[in-house]
Amino acid sequence: MASKWFVVKxxxxxxxxxxxxxxxxxxxLHISPGDPARVMAGQRASQEQVEMVRQEIGLSDPxxxxxxxxxxxxxxxxxxxxxxxxxxxxxxxxxxxxxPTTIELAVYGQLIGILLGLPLGVxxxxxQDSITDHITRIGALTxxxxxIFWSGPIVIILFSVTLGIFPTNGRIAQQYxxxxxxxxxxxxxxxxxxxxxxxxxxxxxDAFVSAVRHLVLPASVIGFYxxxxxxxxxxxxxxxxxxxxYIRTARAKGQGERITFLKHGLKNAFIPVITVIGxxxxxxxxGAVLTETVFGIEGIGMILVDAIDVGDYPVVQGTVLVFxxxxxxxxxxxxxxxxxxxxxxxx
Amino acid sequence: xxxxxRLRSNGPLxxxxxxxxxxxxxxxxxxxxxxxxxxxxxxxxxxxxxxxxSTQAFSLGALCFGFGLLGWSGSVLAGSSVENAxxxxxxxxxxSEDDSRRAMAxxxxxxxxxxxxxxxxxxxxxx
Numbered sequence: 001m002a003s004k005w006f007v008v009k010x011x012x013x014x015x016x017x018x019x020x021x022x023x024x025x026x027x028x029l030h031i032s033p034g035d036p037a038r039v040m041a042g043q044r045a046s047q048e049q050v051e052m053v054r055q056e057i058g059l060s061d062p063x064x065x066x067x068x069x070x071x072x073x074x075x076x077x078x079x080x081x082x083x084x085x086x087x088x089x090x091x092x093x094x095x096x097x098x099x100p101t102t103i104e105l106a107v108y109g110q111l112i113g114i115l116l117g118l119p120l121g122v123x124x125x126x127x128q129d130s131i132t133d134h135i136t137r138i139g140a141l142t143x144x145x146x147x148i149f150w151s152g153p154i155v156i157i158l159f160s161v162t163l164g165i166f167p168t169n170g171r172i173a174q175q176y177x178x179x180x181x182x183x184x185x186x187x188x189x190x191x192x193x194x195x196x197x198x199x200x201x202x203x204x205x206d207a208f209v210s211a212v213r214h215l216v217l218p219a220s221v222i223g224f225y226x227x228x229x230x231x232x233x234x235x236x237x238x239x240x241x242x243x244x245x246y247i248r249t250a251r252a253k254g255q256g257e258r259i260t261f262l263k264h265g266l267k268n269a270f271i272p273v274i275t276v277i278g279x280x281x282x283x284x285x286x287g288a289v290l291t292e293t294v295f296g297i298e299g300i301g302m303i304l305v306d307a308i309d310v311g312d313y314p315v316v317q318g319t320v321l322v323f324x325x326x327x328x329x330x331x332x333x334x335x336x337x338x339x340x341x342x343x344x345x346x347x
Numbered sequence: 348x349x350x351x352x353r354l355r356s357n358g359p360l361x362x363x364x365x366x367x368x369x370x371x372x373x374x375x376x377x378x379x380x381x382x383x384x385x386x387x388x389x390x391x392x393x394x395x396x397x398x399x400x401s402t403q404a405f406s407l408g409a410l411c412f413g414f415g416l417l418g419w420s421g422s423v424l425a426g427s428s429v430e431n432a433x434x435x436x437x438x439x440x441x442x443s444e445d446d447s448r449r450a451m452a453x454x455x456x457x458x459x460x461x462x463x464x465x466x467x468x469x470x471x472x473x474x
Contacts, residue, residue: 013424020417027409030402062473063402064466067409229432236435272435275428331424 006339010332014325021324022074025317026067039311040083074321080314085307091318095300099322100193101171102299105291106284108196108219113226113284114277120227121234121273126261128239136231143228148287152221152294159217166217169296171195173214176207218295222287226280233276237269244268271342278334282327370449371456378460382408383468390472401469408461415455422447 037054038045045053054060058069073080079091086094124136160168167173172195181188182201191198196215199208241247242265250260289301296302300319307315382404389400422429426444433442 010424013420016416016420017424020413020415020420023409023413024417025413027406027413030406031410062398062469063405064462067405233432233435236437240435272431275425276432279425279428279432328424331428334428 109222112223117230125238374456375460378457379464382464411458418451
């Protein structure tokens with residue numbers, strides 16, 4: 001298991017990551033054109049009113065004072081209030097409702113990527129240079145090369161509009177109303193926000209089917225990209241492992257091919273792949289921004305796009321920080337798993 | 348008995364610190380000088396006031412600092428993963444965590460120096 005010091009070191013890395021992201025977002029928002037005071041005051045406001053708003057929110061202070069105040073607020077998790085998107089609503093509350101949506105989409109996407117990518121990579125390695133291998137490699141290359149903003153609309157046209165199998169957008173059919181709490185041995189607990197889990201907890205199986213049907217297309221679109229990279233990595237890693245001496249020894253002892261591959265090869269070949277899965281999660285979060293926009297899902301990706309569109313700076317800052325935090329925490333989890341699989345990492 | 352503080356790798360601590368301070372410090376010095384010159388030149392050449400010029404210059408410095416810091420911590424956090432991916436995907440870019448950390452430390456130092464330089468020159472000119 002991962003040593004305490006290893007986990008502490010990884011947690012400490014959160015500080016420079018978040019400071020870096022906060023600084024980067026602050027700089028980009030101040031370099032980019034647009035005046036938040038004008039946005040807040042409204043397009044018809046007079047110059048005096050705009051100046052008053054500027055004084056009120058501290059934009060007339062020197063830039064380094066604003067930077068210091070921004071960092072201090074961020075450190076206390078004070079992300080501010082939305083200017084335009086949902087006026088006077090705190091950024092934290094806006095994100096609180098949307099984070100589970102994005103996490104659910106990314107997790108299902110990642111699951112699809114892993115469940116398809118690993119076996120495809122193994123098959124491709126076992127049947128190296130066969131027709132199956134070529135088809136799998138072409139599939140992987142296609143998956144890596146096709147952008148989500150193209151594949152998203154294409155699958156909607158094919159599976160929703162033409163074939164009518166899956167719904168085009170949203171998270172669940174409008175006819176379903178889910179209560180805000182569920183019963184756990186007589187205690188009322190709030191919903192998790194993960195709609196597939198909530199429908200199961202509420203024992204609404206018809207709603208669960210609807211939620212899954214809504215999730216299939218968006219999760220497949222981002223999962224396909226993830227699958228491509230994972231299968232490519234798995235193939236290369238597996239090919240390297242099967243050339244190792246211990247695999248030759250296992251074969252020489254008369255062990256069957258299947259057991260040699262699955263028992264001795266798979267675990268060792270999986271070690272480098274698991275690290276890529278962590279980085280992939282970041283790509284999935286980035287993909288979620290596009291996927292949510294294409295499929296009309298109200299996650300933090302869609303909120304980020306809307307906030308950039310209307311110049312709602314606090315929401316943009318908060319959303320990017322949450323993305324960074326999610327990515328770092330997932331990588332921490334992956335690192336701990338990695339160190340469990342390969343104890344040399346802790347040295 | 349030699350009482351020089353040592354690292355786990357048995358190298359002397361001071362030379363380890365000196366190397367790193369030199370790496371970041373020289374970049375910070377360069378960034379600071381460039382920022383001071385940049386602010387003064389922009390004030391002389393453009394019609395913009397000190398507030399606008401210092402905001403733009405500080406933001407550029409912060410951009411470098413944020414990028415460097417994020418890149419440095421990202422290299423430490425995901426360096427081995429990226430090295431693995433490079434190796435198994437046959438990209439042949441020779442990217443390494445070590446090189447990346449050094450480069451990012453210099454970029455971050457340059458940006459930080461720029462931010463400090465803007466604060467210094469703006470504080471003097473503000474009076």
